[in-house]
Amino acid sequence: MKVDVVIDLCQGHARCQDRCPEVFGTDEIEGKCVILQPDVPAGLEQKARLAVRNCPEGALIILD
């Protein structure tokens, strides 16, 4: 499973980081999402999917 962020949609609430900090981080300058592990390890897929579902801006996408 791969994940990505549409950075123009991201508003920087860091909900993704709260749900799955192994995969999603926060840019220290702009406060927007940074993908730490674009290729999500199998053991983190459930947490990463939860983070994607909880993004209020629909900024996170699952590529496969």
Ligand code: SF4
């Ligand atoms: S939850 Fe969505 S809008 Fe908020 S920081 Fe993460 S990707 Fe950006």
